[in-house]
Amino acid sequence: MKDDKILLSYGSGGRLSQQLIKETFLPSLRNPFLEPLDDGAIVNIAGRKLVMSTDSYVVDPIFFPGGDIGTLAISGTVNDLAVMGAIPRYLSLAFIIEEGFPAKDLKKILQSIQKTSFEAGVSIVTGDTKVVQKGFADKIFINTSGVGELSDKFKMTRKISAGDKIIINGTIGDHGTTIMAQREGLTLHSTLRSDCAPLNRLIEKLGDFGDSIRLMRDPTRGGVATVLNEIVENSGHGIVVSEASLPVRPEVRGLCEILGLDPLYIANEGKVLVVAEAARAEEIISILRTDPLGQEACIIGEVTDEHPDKVAMETDFGSRRIIDMLTGEQLPRIC
């Protein structure tokens, strides 16, 4: 670590987060499970393959259009398991609550947790509550950790080849811009809504295409740009994204223009990127579109050998520019 203090940007999900993990965490904790730096880990237990994942949620504000910290805490961990090719089964739920937090808000969050875990078909089996003095935490932080059963339908090799298509199940930037608008008091953007939702039912529908899917990722912190960069890193292949094909809601685009941000770097909480064999891409899109969470599924780009280990954007004018992963901190506490 070049800094002697932990900066906000170390939690961005971008390049500095990667650096913290690679230079500080991995050398201490090195083991074959942690090494792939995936959304979760595949472990062997009692002769079976399970997937484990964990996330803490520190989003601010805790209530926002489209959900709250409870919806997010369930969706986020369920999605991390689902993109690993697992069927999410059981979650743990741990609260760190600031003294004086309103009991009615806790109840509201618990209702969202209950509703979202019901939708996802997961059970919350164990929990913990810590309360810290006023001023020593910001309202409420939630950790969920999950265990899922590795589905035998997905044979994700994680090896990509030129021509593979990059598919997304809908519009990008909805979650991050909603949080940002709330925080800035830009309530005129009344149609902005977080996309946070559990994607496991949608992803299960792709089981029949399991051997054509190279990998899946959920583009949360750091956005689509960061995840695509992680996919090409040391792969020997590149990815080209077509600017014209990127699904972005007009209100998201508008807010991004006002604030000088790029939707490609903005967190999503109900989106999955699927890298699949070109021949099956259209079928995958048709299946995704049968689900309410995949209505706007489309291809946003493809794997290329033209610029190995790099992601490029083909602009509306036909030129290409390199898209790096997120550097610095765009927006703290987005999830």
Next chain:
Amino acid sequence: MKDDKILLSYGSGGRLSQQLIKETFLPSLRNPFLEPLDDGAIVNIAGRKLVMSTDSYVVDPIFFPGGDIGTLAISGTVNDLAVMGAIPRYLSLAFIIEEGFPAKDLKKILQSIQKTSFEAGVSIVTGDTKVVQKGFADKIFINTSGVGELSDKFKMTRKISAGDKIIINGTIGDHGTTIMAQREGLTLHSTLRSDCAPLNRLIEKLGDFGDSIRLMRDPTRGGVATVLNEIVENSGHGIVVSEASLPVRPEVRGLCEILGLDPLYIANEGKVLVVAEAARAEEIISILRTDPLGQEACIIGEVTDEHPDKVAMETDFGSRRIIDMLTGEQLPRIC
């Protein structure tokens, strides 16, 4: 909840924590896994019985004699799995870090995590890091969640009978008083040390007595008194603890006397309470004493039918007084 705000005492591990769980969490999240309100949950996955547990660690100070928040985060979750009769296998590790936290302290904590997980024989397989702005969290909070394989050696019925012995593996109150002394700047108590340690290797040694052990619990927040009360609650049986038999270090007793506290209510982080058939109690103690973490193992009391659902202390003078579970908050952020 009778209060409209979450109070510190809701995180005490005592009566108000129980009330929060029973009146607020259970009605929202009710399911058969959560219902037993144990240290972890036994779940079925892929045809196998696993145990899951989660805990967030918010201890203050983060470094203390005998360990640090990292030692605690591994030991605590490993112990929760072990007392459920599981062999702990995999842990997740999630940090919430305050902006500006010293990188060297993070590295020190990671070393403790590495060392303690090595001792316990568990792998950290997945993780998460969030950074919040300065003043929005206190230094560092850690969540660990764990998965273990249910051992077939322990046939814990959780049914206790008159005459069963209550065994502990050593002295009580060491962790809580160490934290308290640090916090009050009472460094004269230089021999005070937290007992925090992973107990799974010790507990595995009890496997041969698996069918004589009714249940095991680790007396953390709320101390031995609270856990014994949880054991007798709605059981139709009582427990009597002998004051003379309670193993308490002189320095712990001394600090408790100064501060007006009772070691029975003070958190331990390397202790296990074993309720076992009387006939095997002495053998269990012999086995515990073969381990460095069980040198001072002893019987502290027994199950009785004399005062159903109550815990009583038999004093050095032969009288009995009722020992309730912890009410209010004795010491916030002990773990």
